[in-house]
Amino acid sequence: MSMIRDLRAVVRPSSRVSLRKDSGPYDTTRDPATATAVVDCAVYRDGRRLVTEGGQLTPQEAMRLVRRDGGFVWIGLHEPNEAEFAGIATEFGLHPLAVEDAVQAHQRPKLERYDDSLFTVFKTIHYADKHRLSSSSEVVETGEVMCFTGRDFFITVRHGGQGSLRALRHRLQDDPELLAKGPSAVLHAIADHVVDGYIAVADAVQDDIDEVETQVFSPGRKGTPRGTDAGQIYQLKREVLEFKRAVAPLLRPMQLLSERPMRLIDPEIQKYFRDVADHVARVQEQVIGFDELLNSILQANLAQASVAQNEDMRKITSWAAIIAVPTMVCGVYGMNFDYMPETHWKYGYPLVLSVTVALCLGIHRTLKRNGWL
Numbered sequence: 001m002s003m004i005r006d007l008r009a010v011v012r013p014s015s016r017v018s019l020r021k022d023s024g025p026y027d028t029t030r031d032p033a034t035a036t037a038v039v040d041c042a043v044y045r046d047g048r049r050l051v052t053e054g055g056q057l058t059p060q061e062a063m064r065l066v067r068r069d070g071g072f073v074w075i076g077l078h079e080p081n082e083a084e085f086a087g088i089a090t091e092f093g094l095h096p097l098a099v100e101d102a103v104q105a106h107q108r109p110k111l112e113r114y115d116d117s118l119f120t121v122f123k124t125i126h127y128a129d130k131h132r133l134s135s136s137s138e139v140v141e142t143g144e145v146m147c148f149t150g151r152d153f154f155i156t157v158r159h160g161g162q163g164s165l166r167a168l169r170h171r172l173q174d175d176p177e178l179l180a181k182g183p184s185a186v187l188h189a190i191a192d193h194v195v196d197g198y199i200a201v202a203d204a205v206q207d208d209i210d211e212v213e214t215q216v217f218s219p220g221r222k223g224t225p226r227g228t229d230a231g232q233i234y235q236l237k238r239e240v241l242e243f244k245r246a247v248a249p250l251l252r253p254m255q256l257l258s259e260r261p262m263r264l265i266d267p268e269i270q271k272y273f274r275d276v277a278d279h280v281a282r283v284q285e286q287v288i289g290f291d292e293l294l295n296s297i298l299q300a301n302l303a304q305a306s307v308a309q310n311e312d313m314r315k316i317t318s319w320a321a322i323i324a325v326p327t328m329v330c331g332v333y334g335m336n337f338d339y340m341p342e343t344h345w346k347y348g349y350p351l352v353l354s355v356t357v358a359l360c361l362g363i364h365r366t367l368k369r370n371g372w373l
Helices: 007-011 059-069 082-092 096-104 166-173 183-217 230-259 273-333 348-369
Strands: 038-045 072-078 110-113 117-127 140-150 153-159
Touching (some): 166 183, 183 230, 230 273, 273 348
Parallel strands (some): 072 153
16 A cells, blocks of 8 residues: 555655656657657556667567566557557557547547547646737647556557656656556556646636736726726637636546446556546636636726726816817807997907806816716
8 A cells, every 4th residue: 555655746746856857768759750659668567667678669569578478568659640550559459439539639538438448538738838918829738648548558649749748657667566556557647647737727827817807907097997908818718718628528537437446447546536536626616717707807897998988088078068168159259240249348358258268167177076077
């Protein structure tokens, strides 16, 4: 049971522990210059990686070693096409429907059970750290990790530039006791790794939403809310929706892995999927809250824009009312009539001017007292 107690520490290393650098004979990013999508292929026996003299094994060679001497093989692929994946699918007896999903990608998170294997799809999420949120910047970037879990094999197919499993493979190889539990331990480690990424992204998105909320409700000129660009809020809402599409469908597969006995999942590992499912549920609640909060912020921002427009219209109307008084007086005395009151009176001009100024000041004071100016 000491291995099980250390499971969380292996999957989630402490920030004080310095991880081994990502070096060695394997990588998780496909080199465009290579003719194969296989970025790593290794056999693990008693939790330890077998080192061969001829370098990296082919999937067929690795499987022959497993069938002869036991253990399991872990193959990592990056964006394979149909031809590249056909030989592996045949060698391991993968179901054609699962193979088609793995090659085409753009799948929703799910868990499918076939005769001799489990097919699991994870959406990986990466927070794009931007200096300033704009109406066109992407907050979260997504990728996909698809896992085939068998009795003596584990195959990962990764799509997109996110979701590297290199450091995770290194950590698992540093704990042979955990790897000795077989492919189910690797599946749990990947699930926990992906969900940990969700938690980190949720915290970062929360900071972005707090920043937008502060911009919307912070006072501007004369104590009124200054608001913000609605495009920023809408873009952030779209990113949250993308986040929701990755998290929400994953809850049920994690619950199935934690609650329903499966012959391909070690019973000691299965109980730890319950913790992963709890974290997925927590992140899902956060994402739903983000969506509702952004709706409220967007409505508040639009309401503030309407209030600001009404405020401007009231000021324009107020000044138009003040200017209407001298315009009317000048219009009357600008008519070409010979007999008009005070036209030839010596004090007519100062009187009319004084009355006009007095009326304008009276209207201005009244509008000012009523909050229109």
